[in-house]
Amino acid sequence: MTGRTAVIADLHANLEALTAVIEQITAMDIDRIVCLGDVVGYNANPNECVDLLRNQKAICVAGNHDIAVAEGGNIDFFTNAARQAVVWTRRAITEETRRFLLALPREIQVGPLFLFHGSVHDTDRYIMTRRDAVDNFRMLAGLGSRVRVGLFGHTHQAAALVGEAGTVADVSSPAILGLLPENRYLINPGSVGQPRDGDPRAAFAILDQDAQRATFHRVAYDIRRCRDKILRAGLPTALADRLLIGR
Numbered sequence: 001m002t003g004r005t006a007v008i009a010d011l012h013a014n015l016e017a018l019t020a021v022i023e024q025i026t027a028m029d030i031d032r033i034v035c036l037g038d039v040v041g042y043n044a045n046p047n048e049c050v051d052l053l054r055n056q057k058a059i060c061v062a063g064n065h066d067i068a069v070a071e072g073g074n075i076d077f078f079t080n081a082a083r084q085a086v087v088w089t090r091r092a093i094t095e096e097t098r099r100f101l102l103a104l105p106r107e108i109q110v111g112p113l114f115l116f117h118g119s120v121h122d123t124d125r126y127i128m129t130r131r132d133a134v135d136n137f138r139m140l141a142g143l144g145s146r147v148r149v150g151l152f153g154h155t156h157q158a159a160a161l162v163g164e165a166g167t168v169a170d171v172s173s174p175a176i177l178g179l180l181p182e183n184r185y186l187i188n189p190g191s192v193g194q195p196r197d198g199d200p201r202a203a204f205a206i207l208d209q210d211a212q213r214a215t216f217h218r219v220a221y222d223i224r225r226c227r228d229k230i231l232r233a234g235l236p237t238a239l240a241d242r243l244l245i246g247r
């Protein structure tokens with residue numbers, strides 16, 4: 001596979017952030033959009049975000065929030081605010097949105113790219129520590145020599161890990177990471193709809209397989225407008241406030 005891939009994750013029903021990101025991506029002349037899950041949850045526009053993704057023909061895997069909302073399973077282990085948001089979202093979504101979420105696969109291989117939400121073969125697990133990275137590089141290698149880049153979300157923090165040892169690269173935007181054919185990579189573009197790395201702007205990444213590099217981007221969006229919708233919807237105030245500080 002060649003060309004330029006836009007990578008987005010953890011949209012979380014934030015229509016203002018997703019719209020700003022898609023505007024930027026569209027201006028960048030890309031070949032495809034891949035989405036690493038958590039399309040819904042936390043914020044107030046689940047149906048609109050699903051529609052946008054569908055219009056963009058994004059290649060999308062399921063996140064833990066998408067599964068919790070669509071499958072209606074046990075959410076006792078979710079944080080209080082996350083649980084309230086799941087309950088709210090279950091009521092807010094259309095049947096069409098539910099069917100879209102329900103049909104999302106847990107992982108997808110697209111040429112040399114492997115898309116998943118949390119960890120390889122586990123939607124709920126985080127890649128946070130060096131140990132997690134080493135484990136995931138091992139599982140990535142187990143998928144065959146063709147798979148070179150694992151794309152993940154779930155932590156809501158942009159990250160790039162290089163090689164089997166999980167060396168951490170700097171991804172403070174704007175950052176450029178050269179991709180060497182002999183290395184494997186684990187890349188998290190950061191969160192579109194609820195960043196938690198201290199930068200409140202929406203995050204995304206571009207993977208350019210012709211130029212062999214990944215670039216990390218941030219885009220400002222109308223946080224106030226998104227906050228107002230969260231508050232008006234009766235979702236927890238903390239979910240509205242955290243957007244302001246990106247935590």
Ligand code: ZN
Binds near residue numbers: 063065
């Ligand atoms: Zn998430």
